[in-house]
Amino acid sequence: MKYKLIIILLLVILSCRNNRENNIISVNRNEIEPNDSLEYSQFIDTSTSINAGFQSDEDIDYYQIKPTNASVMNLTVYANKLDINLTLMSSSNSNVININTKDIENYRGFIELKDFMFYDDTYFLKLSSDKEGKYDLRFEFKNNYFPSNEIEPNNNINAANTINYPNELVYGYFLYNDFNIDENIKPYIKNSDITDIDFYEIRNDTDINTSITVILEYSKDIDMLLFDENYNYIKRGISRLSTSFESGSKYYIALVCFGSKSMMERYTLHYEFN
Numbered sequence: 423m424k425y426k427l428i429i430i431l432l433l434v435i436l437s438c439r440n441n442r443e444n445n446i447i448s449v450n451r452n453e454i455e456p457n458d459s460l461e462y463s464q465f466i467d468t469s470t471s472i473n474a475g476f477q478s479d480e481d482i483d484y485y486q487i488k489p490t491n492a493s494v495m496n497l498t499v500y501a502n503k504l505d506i507n508l509t510l511m512s513s514s515n516s517n518v519i520n521i522n523t524k525d526i527e528n529y530r531g532f533i534e535l536k537d538f539m540f541y542d543d544t545y546f547l548k549l550s551s552d553k554e555g556k557y558d559l560r561f562e563f564k565n566n567y568f569p570s571n572e573i574e575p576n577n578n579i580n581a582a583n584t585i586n587y588p589n590e591l592v593y594g595y596f597l598y599n600d601f602n603i604d605e606n607i608k609p610y611i612k613n614s615d616i617t618d619i620d621f622y623e624i625r626n627d628t629d630i631n632t633s634i635t636v637i638l639e640y641s642k643d644i645d646m647l648l649f650d651e652n653y654n655y656i657k658r659g660i661s662r663l664s665t666s667f668e669s670g671s672k673y674y675i676a677l678v679c680f681g682s683k684s685m686m687e688r689y690t691l692h693y694e695f696n
Contacts, residue, residue, distance in 0.1 A: 616679070636692075637662045664696065
């Protein structure tokens, strides 16, 4: 018994030390009811774990997220045997993420969104379900981050995210949502069963004429379509494509994920000089 207590104490000390080293101090809280509207949303300003639940199939839970001295969030939702509708939105109604767990491939009661970047705004998390049940939330805030995360929505060529320089890794998700397919891309998509389309823009602002390879790292094959600065279609590839990259040129890259389910696994995208 004595040795068990010593081991437990050592584990606690190591856990606290790791949290200090990562500058993450988490607190445990219970859900505060009522929080069924934006006005009464539960306020979250520091790394927090919350024990919560839906009182009925009509219960809606809101959380207001405004971290102190942090710019990035990891969000984890765990709900065993419970389907959840999740919406993450800003007060200006931008950067909206919608996830219905019924639309997640291989959903097992666990959602994790990594490295969500905050801007000068207040954010709200809205959760609901079609039945009562318990769930756990974890908000983890930090300042170290990947500066090039995908910014949703970017399923339109005019809302393309920018890859700023060669070898800059962009992290993203293929999230299933209803949206109107960009007219510029419609003629080049034969399958109408689409999970998500993510657009990215790259520019050659140097005085060098070169060639590049655009590389997508993911667990399944993804169609990549390349368009010029005037939205003219150039070519396609599967998870990678190569092209010339002349001085002053600009390209749009469309990642097309087929299916009817969200993919909660993150992809990475980058381009490199040949």
